[in-house]
Amino acid sequence: MALLKEKVTHIHHWTDKTFSFKTTRNPGFRFKNGEFAMIGLEIEGKPLLRAYSVVSPNHEDHLEFLSIKVPNGPLTSKLQHIKENDEIVVNSKPTGTLVCDYLLPGRNLFLFSTGTGLAPFMSIVRDPETYEKFEKIILTHTVRKVNELAYKDLLDNLNSDDVYREVTKGQFIYFNTVTRETWEREGRITDWITNKKLWSKVNVPEFNPSHDRVMICGSESMTFDLKKIFEDMGSSEGSTKIQGGFVIEKAFAEKS
Ligand SMILES: Cc1cc2nc3c(=O)[nH]c(=O)nc-3n(C[C@H](O)[C@H](O)[C@H](O)COP(=O)(O)OP(=O)(O)OC[C@H]3O[C@@H](n4cnc5c(N)ncnc54)[C@H](O)[C@@H]3O)c2cc1C
Known part of the structure; x- marks a missing residue:
């Protein structure tokens, strides 16, 4: 090593x-x-x-x-x-499953994160290849309190950023939610998906497993819940060996 x-x-x-x-x-x-x-x-x-x-x-x-x-x-x-x-x-040997190559080709790409699970998506949303592969990139970030929305200003302004507007070409959508404070968008992302309000809020067609791809990074309970939601909708998990409709990484290992 x-x-x-x-x-x-x-x-x-x-x-x-x-x-x-x-x-x-x-x-x-x-x-x-x-x-x-x-x-x-x-x-x-x-x-x-x-x-x-x-x-x-x-x-x-x-x-x-x-x-x-x-x-x-x-x-x-x-x-x-x-x-x-x-x-x-x-x-010197990085690895991981949250890589666009491990997803089947598709229309829109949804990136769901909680807490520091945002980290891997910060590189993906600034990668020109992401925008060549997918039409719209929708990044969601859920935290407990508003001041935990790391990189919020950068993400709010990515489509108009001097460097990245040429990369995103207006295809980037940032959607944050907060669970323990009053905020414009409150609650767990799982609820926004299951009550179907997310799609209209971000102005994209309802998730369709034939066209849309997903990456998930967060706590064990969040990754577990979202895996079930997308499997129930007909999507299948990909890995470094086989492309799928969604890929997952836990943002941290829970205490045993
Ligand atoms: C694939 C993978 C990617 C990771 N990427 C990141 C990253 O980008 N940024 C990051 O801060 N951590 C990340 N982690 C977690 C990281 O590896 C460490 O656990 C963390 O830095 C804490 O280290 P520690 O030695 O202080 O405590 P540890 O003994 O490692 O952790 C103690 C406990 O703290 C809690 N915890 C650990 N990390 C987090 C976290 N990120 N958010 C909430 N609770 C946590 C858990 O309950 C854990 O059991 C990642 C973990 C994995 C498995």
């Missing part, structure tokens, strides 16, 4: 529960948009690594990650204190 050392160049604390950071990128570190890598810190000469989705698209010359702050978490209790010029370690 080759471990690359990268220098932290920028840190942003979104809330007391999440932060993101940018690092240098070894030109030899290659990944598909949507993949995750094992990253971490070297502590007393030993690497302490955890899986992290890459937020930055693979055409950028830096890396970016979005991180939870777990109280007493072995890695994140330390990682949340990183400063510019500190070093992190990155395993």
Whole structure:
């Protein structure tokens, strides 16, 4: 396992529960948009690594990650204190199932995320190939509180962004919901899907398993519920070995 050392160049604390950071990128570190890598810190000469989705698209010359702050978490209790010029370690072999190639060709692409499950989709929605493969890209992000909507400004303005408007060509749709505060769009995304309000709210035809494709990244209960919903609608799960109507990744492993 080759471990690359990268220098932290920028840190942003979104809330007391999440932060993101940018690092240098070894030109030899290659990944598909949507993949995750094992990253971490070297502590007393030993690497302490955890899986992290890459937020930055693979055409950028830096890396970016979005991180939870777990109280007493072995890695994140330390990682949340990183400063510019500190070093992190990155395993050079990224992997993962949230890759457009693992989906059957289709019309619209739905990306459903909760919490830090947004991370892999940040690279996918800035990848020109995504827009060549699909007509509309609909990204949903659900969090408990409004201030947990990381990257909201960037996503709200992606279609008019100086760089990305040429990439998205107006095909990108961002839809957030909040579960524990008053907000324009409240509630769990599963409810928005099952009561069919999502399709009209984002102004796309109702989900059709023959045409539409899905990626899911969130907590265990969210991924479980959405898998069932899309299977019941007639879609089938894809993997790195066989293309499907939807692909899933848990945003983190639950405590056993
Ligand atoms: C495929 C995959 C991709 C991942 N991508 C990311 C990512 O992009 N960003 C990220 O912050 N984490 C991500 N994680 C989780 C990450 O690997 C670590 O679990 C997290 O950084 C906490 O590490 P820790 O050592 O502090 O605590 P750990 O001992 O790893 O976790 C302790 C507990 O904290 C909770 N927890 C862990 N991660 C999260 C989270 N992201 N959101 C909510 N609760 C959590 C769980 O209950 C877990 O059992 C991913 C996990 C997997 C399996």
